[in-house]
Amino acid sequence: MLNHQLKLRKPLAVFDLETTGVNVVKDRIVEISIAKANIDGTVTVKTRRVNPEMPIPLESSLVHGIYDEDVKDEPTFKQIAKSMAQFLEGCDLAGFNSNRFDVPILVEEFLRNEVDFDIKNRRLIDAQRIFHLMEPRTLSAAYKFYCKKELIDAHSAEADTIATLEVLNEQVKYYEGVTIKDSKGVAFEPVKNDMDVLHEITASKLVDFAQRMAFNKDGIEVINFGKHAGKPVVQVLKEEPSYYDWMMKGDFPMDTKRKLTEIKLRAFNNK
Incomplete structure (x- = not known):
């Protein structure tokens, strides 16, 4: 039986997706595995395959080992979306x-199927961000480094999910009390057994998951691509009102469009 030593105020759902590709807008989930770390220290694991309603490219199948034949009789994401949202409640x-990758894809799937999945009050913990901050490597190397074990069945959603939970658990134990220096040379202790702290170092600087927008050094949302890169979003919307319509009609993730709309409403409603 799996267990953990993370200090939680609410359950922590560690999850991994296998997909048809890496395009947040166009690609779909073919397998999802969730290891829910409960407050009492127990872990509940759920894994299921999903019919993506589109062909799985061979190059993707060669990575995760899931082919069209394997998912043709599985439910679509629409069919499991509500029960999955309830499990993640x-x-x-x-x-x-x-x-x-995983959170943006999952959010897109929920939005696409009109299932309310609010992440505003959720902490987002990315074990890779912690790992790259402290020991820049891959999941397999992280598993070997922290857990002293070889990762068998890498790119299997369940194997990767369970490995990630074990890595995160060991990271917290390994780095608590360890100090590093920031860009200004000031020593600080980035890792604590506290989901607020882990969220702060892995997800607090996100505007939208596709990172078409970002926070600048002053904490202002700026455009993060194209001709307006580096310009405040509000400034661009004021100087070029058609830019909003262009993005809303363009091939951008629904999450990006939603965040852009939130910024626009906030800016112009506060006038």
């Missing part, structure tokens, strides 16, 4: 490279 979210 009240949970913080964690994974390995999750803030750049």
